[in-house]
Amino acid sequence: MASLENSVVVGIDGSAASTGAVAYAANTAATRRVPLVLVTSYTMPAAMFAEGMVPPQPVYDELEKECQPIVEQARATALKVAPDIEVSHAIVEGNPSQVLIDYSRKAKMIVLGSRGLGGIKGMVLGSVSASVASHAFCPVVVTREDTDDLDRSGPVVVGVDGSEVSAKATAWAFAEASARDATLIAVHTWMDPQVQAAAAGIALTDEDWRQLEEQQLEILSERLAGFSDRYPDVRIERFVTRDRAVRALVEQAEKAQLVVVGSHGRGGFTGMVLGSTSRALLQASPCPVMVVRPESHS
Numbered sequence: 001m002a003s004l005e006n007s008v009v010v011g012i013d014g015s016a017a018s019t020g021a022v023a024y025a026a027n028t029a030a031t032r033r034v035p036l037v038l039v040t041s042y043t044m045p046a047a048m049f050a051e052g053m054v055p056p057q058p059v060y061d062e063l064e065k066e067c068q069p070i071v072e073q074a075r076a077t078a079l080k081v082a083p084d085i086e087v088s089h090a091i092v093e094g095n096p097s098q099v100l101i102d103y104s105r106k107a108k109m110i111v112l113g114s115r116g117l118g119g120i121k122g123m124v125l126g127s128v129s130a131s132v133a134s135h136a137f138c139p140v141v142v143t144r145e146d147t148d149d150l151d152r153s154g155p156v157v158v159g160v161d162g163s164e165v166s167a168k169a170t171a172w173a174f175a176e177a178s179a180r181d182a183t184l185i186a187v188h189t190w191m192d193p194q195v196q197a198a199a200a201g202i203a204l205t206d207e208d209w210r211q212l213e214e215q216q217l218e219i220l221s222e223r224l225a226g227f228s229d230r231y232p233d234v235r236i237e238r239f240v241t242r243d244r245a246v247r248a249l250v251e252q253a254e255k256a257q258l259v260v261v262g263s264h265g266r267g268g269f270t271g272m273v274l275g276s277t278s279r280a281l282l283q284a285s286p287c288p289v290m291v292v293r294p295e296s297h298s
Contacts, residue, residue, distance in 0.1 A: 006034050008028050008036050009104070011110070012038050013096070036082075038088070040090075042066070075087055113144070137297060157184075157253055188219070254286055
Protein backbone atom coordinates (compact mmCIF):
# COMPACT_ATOMS: atom_id res chain seq x y z
CA MET A 1 0.00 0.00 0.00
CA ALA A 2 1.13 3.57 -0.70
CA SER A 3 2.74 5.47 2.14
CA LEU A 4 0.06 7.26 4.12
CA GLU A 5 2.16 10.30 4.97
CA ASN A 6 1.21 12.21 1.85
CA SER A 7 -1.98 10.44 0.81
CA VAL A 8 -5.63 11.39 0.53
CA VAL A 9 -7.62 8.71 2.39
CA VAL A 10 -11.29 8.17 1.53
CA GLY A 11 -13.71 6.10 3.59
CA ILE A 12 -15.89 3.84 1.44
CA ASP A 13 -18.97 1.69 2.14
CA GLY A 14 -20.62 1.28 -1.27
CA SER A 15 -23.31 3.91 -0.65
CA ALA A 16 -24.16 6.80 -2.99
CA ALA A 17 -22.64 9.21 -0.45
CA SER A 18 -19.44 7.16 -0.47
CA THR A 19 -19.26 7.19 -4.30
CA GLY A 20 -19.48 11.00 -4.30
CA ALA A 21 -16.71 11.15 -1.69
CA VAL A 22 -14.48 8.92 -3.85
CA ALA A 23 -14.97 11.20 -6.88
CA TYR A 24 -14.08 14.23 -4.79
CA ALA A 25 -11.07 12.52 -3.19
CA ALA A 26 -9.76 11.33 -6.57
CA ASN A 27 -9.95 14.86 -7.96
CA THR A 28 -8.17 16.20 -4.86
CA ALA A 29 -5.43 13.56 -5.14
CA ALA A 30 -4.96 14.52 -8.80
CA THR A 31 -4.78 18.28 -8.12
CA ARG A 32 -2.41 17.69 -5.19
CA ARG A 33 -0.43 15.05 -7.16
CA VAL A 34 -0.57 12.57 -4.26
CA PRO A 35 -1.75 8.93 -3.96
CA LEU A 36 -5.31 7.94 -3.04
CA VAL A 37 -6.04 5.25 -0.45
CA LEU A 38 -9.51 3.62 -0.36
CA VAL A 39 -10.36 2.40 3.14
CA THR A 40 -13.29 0.21 4.13
CA SER A 41 -13.93 -1.76 7.30
CA TYR A 42 -15.98 -4.67 8.62
CA THR A 43 -16.93 -5.76 12.13
CA MET A 44 -17.00 -9.29 13.42
CA PRO A 45 -20.61 -10.26 14.34
CA ALA A 46 -20.43 -10.52 18.14
CA ALA A 47 -23.27 -13.04 18.36
CA MET A 48 -21.32 -15.63 16.37
CA PHE A 49 -18.60 -16.31 18.94
CA ALA A 50 -18.37 -16.64 22.70
CA GLU A 51 -16.55 -13.85 24.51
CA GLY A 52 -12.78 -14.33 24.45
CA MET A 53 -12.97 -16.84 21.61
CA VAL A 54 -10.84 -16.00 18.56
CA PRO A 55 -12.79 -16.52 15.31
CA PRO A 56 -11.06 -18.85 12.81
CA GLN A 57 -9.17 -17.21 9.93
CA PRO A 58 -11.68 -18.32 7.24
CA VAL A 59 -14.32 -16.10 8.92
CA TYR A 60 -12.05 -13.04 8.56
CA ASP A 61 -11.28 -14.05 4.97
CA GLU A 62 -14.97 -14.32 4.13
CA LEU A 63 -15.82 -10.91 5.65
CA GLU A 64 -12.90 -9.35 3.80
CA LYS A 65 -14.03 -10.99 0.55
CA GLU A 66 -17.47 -9.41 0.98
CA CYS A 67 -15.78 -5.96 0.99
CA GLN A 68 -13.96 -6.59 -2.29
CA PRO A 69 -16.80 -5.44 -4.62
CA ILE A 70 -17.02 -2.15 -2.67
CA VAL A 71 -13.29 -1.61 -3.22
CA GLU A 72 -13.51 -2.43 -6.95
CA GLN A 73 -16.48 -0.11 -7.45
CA ALA A 74 -14.63 2.71 -5.66
CA ARG A 75 -11.44 2.10 -7.64
CA ALA A 76 -13.40 2.31 -10.91
CA THR A 77 -15.01 5.60 -9.80
CA ALA A 78 -11.64 7.07 -8.77
CA LEU A 79 -9.88 6.13 -12.02
CA LYS A 80 -12.78 7.44 -14.11
CA VAL A 81 -12.34 10.85 -12.45
CA ALA A 82 -8.53 10.83 -12.40
CA PRO A 83 -7.03 8.07 -14.62
CA ASP A 84 -3.40 8.88 -13.71
CA ILE A 85 -3.51 8.77 -9.91
CA GLU A 86 -1.97 6.01 -7.81
CA VAL A 87 -4.76 4.09 -6.04
CA SER A 88 -4.36 1.53 -3.27
CA HIS A 89 -6.80 0.12 -0.71
CA ALA A 90 -7.11 -1.29 2.79
CA ILE A 91 -9.82 -3.55 4.24
CA VAL A 92 -9.69 -3.28 8.03
CA GLU A 93 -11.55 -4.97 10.87
CA GLY A 94 -13.03 -2.43 13.27
CA ASN A 95 -15.47 0.39 13.90
CA PRO A 96 -15.47 2.61 10.76
CA SER A 97 -15.09 5.86 12.72
CA GLN A 98 -12.16 4.56 14.74
CA VAL A 99 -10.48 3.04 11.68
CA LEU A 100 -10.55 6.39 9.85
CA ILE A 101 -9.44 8.32 12.95
CA ASP A 102 -6.45 5.94 13.22
CA TYR A 103 -5.64 6.58 9.54
CA SER A 104 -5.88 10.34 10.14
CA ARG A 105 -2.76 10.21 12.33
CA LYS A 106 -0.63 9.91 9.19
CA ALA A 107 -2.84 10.85 6.23
CA LYS A 108 -2.69 14.26 4.57
CA MET A 109 -6.47 14.46 4.45
CA ILE A 110 -9.52 12.26 5.11
CA VAL A 111 -12.52 12.45 2.77
CA LEU A 112 -15.87 10.84 3.51
CA GLY A 113 -19.47 11.22 2.47
CA SER A 114 -22.43 12.16 4.57
CA ARG A 115 -25.97 11.07 3.87
CA GLY A 116 -28.17 13.48 1.98
CA LEU A 117 -31.08 15.38 3.45
CA GLY A 118 -32.75 13.02 5.91
CA GLY A 119 -36.39 13.02 6.95
CA ILE A 120 -35.58 14.68 10.27
CA LYS A 121 -34.53 18.31 9.98
CA GLY A 122 -30.96 18.81 11.17
CA MET A 123 -30.08 15.11 10.96
CA VAL A 124 -28.14 15.48 7.71
CA LEU A 125 -24.77 14.55 9.14
CA GLY A 126 -24.11 10.83 9.42
CA SER A 127 -22.71 9.52 12.71
CA VAL A 128 -19.43 8.32 11.14
CA SER A 129 -18.70 11.61 9.36
CA ALA A 130 -19.59 13.62 12.49
CA SER A 131 -17.35 11.45 14.66
CA VAL A 132 -14.36 11.50 12.29
CA ALA A 133 -14.65 15.26 11.70
CA SER A 134 -14.74 15.72 15.48
CA HIS A 135 -11.71 13.60 16.37
CA ALA A 136 -9.37 13.32 13.36
CA PHE A 137 -5.71 14.35 13.47
CA CYS A 138 -5.71 15.77 9.93
CA PRO A 139 -8.23 17.90 8.03
CA VAL A 140 -11.46 16.09 7.14
CA VAL A 141 -13.53 16.88 4.04
CA VAL A 142 -17.18 15.87 4.26
CA THR A 143 -18.99 15.68 0.93
CA ARG A 144 -22.74 15.36 0.60
CA GLU A 145 -24.69 12.74 -1.30
CA ASP A 146 -27.00 15.44 -2.69
CA THR A 147 -24.22 17.75 -3.92
CA ASP A 148 -22.95 17.58 -7.47
CA ASP A 149 -19.18 17.89 -7.50
CA LEU A 150 -18.85 17.82 -11.28
CA ASP A 151 -18.55 21.61 -11.46
CA ARG A 152 -15.16 22.25 -9.91
CA SER A 153 -14.70 25.78 -11.22
CA GLY A 154 -16.06 27.65 -8.18
CA PRO A 155 -14.06 29.42 -5.47
CA VAL A 156 -12.71 28.07 -2.19
CA VAL A 157 -14.33 29.78 0.81
CA VAL A 158 -12.71 30.13 4.24
CA GLY A 159 -14.01 31.48 7.53
CA VAL A 160 -11.50 33.78 9.27
CA ASP A 161 -11.92 34.77 12.93
CA GLY A 162 -8.41 35.52 14.16
CA SER A 163 -8.01 32.36 16.27
CA GLU A 164 -5.07 29.98 16.00
CA VAL A 165 -7.18 27.21 14.48
CA SER A 166 -8.66 29.70 12.00
CA ALA A 167 -5.10 30.52 10.88
CA LYS A 168 -4.55 26.77 10.30
CA ALA A 169 -7.77 26.60 8.30
CA THR A 170 -6.69 29.65 6.27
CA ALA A 171 -3.35 28.00 5.43
CA TRP A 172 -5.21 24.91 4.14
CA ALA A 173 -7.67 27.06 2.20
CA PHE A 174 -4.82 28.90 0.43
CA ALA A 175 -3.13 25.58 -0.40
CA GLU A 176 -6.38 24.15 -1.81
CA ALA A 177 -7.12 27.31 -3.82
CA SER A 178 -3.59 27.27 -5.22
CA ALA A 179 -3.75 23.56 -6.17
CA ARG A 180 -7.17 24.03 -7.81
CA ASP A 181 -6.33 27.38 -9.46
CA ALA A 182 -9.39 28.79 -7.70
CA THR A 183 -10.27 32.19 -6.25
CA LEU A 184 -10.24 32.30 -2.43
CA ILE A 185 -13.13 34.05 -0.69
CA ALA A 186 -12.19 35.00 2.88
CA VAL A 187 -15.27 35.53 5.04
CA HIS A 188 -15.08 37.50 8.28
CA THR A 189 -18.18 38.10 10.38
CA TRP A 190 -17.62 40.80 12.90
CA MET A 191 -20.62 41.27 15.10
CA ASP A 192 -22.47 38.54 16.91
CA PRO A 193 -26.22 38.90 17.59
CA GLN A 194 -25.75 39.75 21.28
CA VAL A 195 -23.50 42.69 20.50
CA GLN A 196 -25.85 43.79 17.75
CA ALA A 197 -28.81 43.71 20.14
CA ALA A 198 -26.89 45.77 22.69
CA ALA A 199 -25.90 48.23 20.00
CA ALA A 200 -29.49 48.54 18.82
CA GLY A 201 -30.14 51.18 21.44
CA ILE A 202 -27.28 53.31 20.10
CA ALA A 203 -28.02 55.36 17.00
CA LEU A 204 -25.02 54.62 14.81
CA THR A 205 -24.91 56.65 11.61
CA ASP A 206 -24.22 55.14 8.19
CA GLU A 207 -20.79 56.77 8.39
CA ASP A 208 -20.10 55.01 11.72
CA TRP A 209 -21.01 51.66 10.17
CA ARG A 210 -18.86 52.38 7.12
CA GLN A 211 -15.85 53.16 9.33
CA LEU A 212 -16.40 50.01 11.40
CA GLU A 213 -16.61 47.96 8.21
CA GLU A 214 -13.39 49.48 6.87
CA GLN A 215 -11.65 48.65 10.15
CA GLN A 216 -12.82 45.04 9.90
CA LEU A 217 -11.59 44.80 6.28
CA GLU A 218 -8.18 46.02 7.45
CA ILE A 219 -8.14 43.42 10.22
CA LEU A 220 -9.04 40.71 7.70
CA SER A 221 -6.34 41.88 5.26
CA GLU A 222 -3.74 41.75 8.06
CA ARG A 223 -4.75 38.17 8.88
CA LEU A 224 -4.36 37.16 5.23
CA ALA A 225 -1.14 39.07 4.49
CA GLY A 226 1.39 36.34 5.33
CA PHE A 227 -0.53 33.72 3.35
CA SER A 228 -0.80 36.03 0.32
CA ASP A 229 3.01 36.32 0.31
CA ARG A 230 3.32 32.53 0.40
CA TYR A 231 0.71 31.98 -2.33
CA PRO A 232 1.04 34.97 -4.70
CA ASP A 233 -0.88 33.05 -7.38
CA VAL A 234 -4.11 32.93 -5.34
CA ARG A 235 -6.73 35.57 -6.16
CA ILE A 236 -8.44 36.77 -2.98
CA GLU A 237 -11.87 38.28 -2.41
CA ARG A 238 -12.48 39.70 1.05
CA PHE A 239 -15.99 39.51 2.43
CA VAL A 240 -16.87 41.29 5.68
CA THR A 241 -20.39 41.15 7.03
CA ARG A 242 -22.44 41.87 10.13
CA ASP A 243 -24.11 38.47 10.13
CA ARG A 244 -24.04 35.05 11.74
CA ALA A 245 -20.93 33.15 10.63
CA VAL A 246 -22.84 30.08 9.44
CA ARG A 247 -25.31 32.05 7.36
CA ALA A 248 -22.54 34.09 5.74
CA LEU A 249 -20.47 30.99 4.93
CA VAL A 250 -23.44 29.03 3.55
CA GLU A 251 -24.35 32.01 1.36
CA GLN A 252 -20.83 32.08 -0.13
CA ALA A 253 -20.84 28.27 -0.42
CA GLU A 254 -23.69 28.36 -2.93
CA LYS A 255 -21.21 28.92 -5.75
CA ALA A 256 -18.13 27.32 -4.13
CA GLN A 257 -16.30 24.02 -4.67
CA LEU A 258 -15.10 23.84 -1.04
CA VAL A 259 -15.65 25.62 2.28
CA VAL A 260 -12.84 25.47 4.86
CA VAL A 261 -13.55 26.10 8.52
CA GLY A 262 -11.55 25.75 11.74
CA SER A 263 -13.22 23.88 14.57
CA HIS A 264 -12.31 24.86 18.11
CA GLY A 265 -13.64 21.59 19.40
CA ARG A 266 -14.69 22.83 22.83
CA GLY A 267 -17.85 20.79 23.21
CA GLY A 268 -19.42 20.16 26.61
CA PHE A 269 -20.66 16.68 25.70
CA THR A 270 -18.82 13.57 24.62
CA GLY A 271 -19.08 13.28 20.86
CA MET A 272 -20.04 16.96 20.52
CA VAL A 273 -16.48 18.03 19.96
CA LEU A 274 -17.14 20.06 16.83
CA GLY A 275 -17.68 23.76 17.42
CA SER A 276 -21.19 25.05 16.75
CA THR A 277 -20.18 26.83 13.53
CA SER A 278 -18.47 23.79 11.97
CA ARG A 279 -21.28 21.43 13.02
CA ALA A 280 -23.98 23.72 11.60
CA LEU A 281 -21.95 24.24 8.43
CA LEU A 282 -21.54 20.49 7.90
CA GLN A 283 -25.31 20.18 8.06
CA ALA A 284 -26.21 23.20 5.94
CA SER A 285 -23.45 23.67 3.36
CA PRO A 286 -24.42 23.03 -0.26
CA CYS A 287 -20.81 22.07 -1.13
CA PRO A 288 -18.07 19.93 0.49
CA VAL A 289 -16.73 21.20 3.84
CA MET A 290 -13.18 20.83 5.15
CA VAL A 291 -12.91 20.84 8.95
CA VAL A 292 -9.48 21.77 10.34
CA ARG A 293 -9.02 21.13 14.07
CA PRO A 294 -6.30 22.37 16.47
CA GLU A 295 -4.72 18.87 16.38
CA SER A 296 -4.57 18.82 12.57
CA HIS A 297 -1.06 18.26 11.22
CA SER A 298 -0.15 19.85 7.90
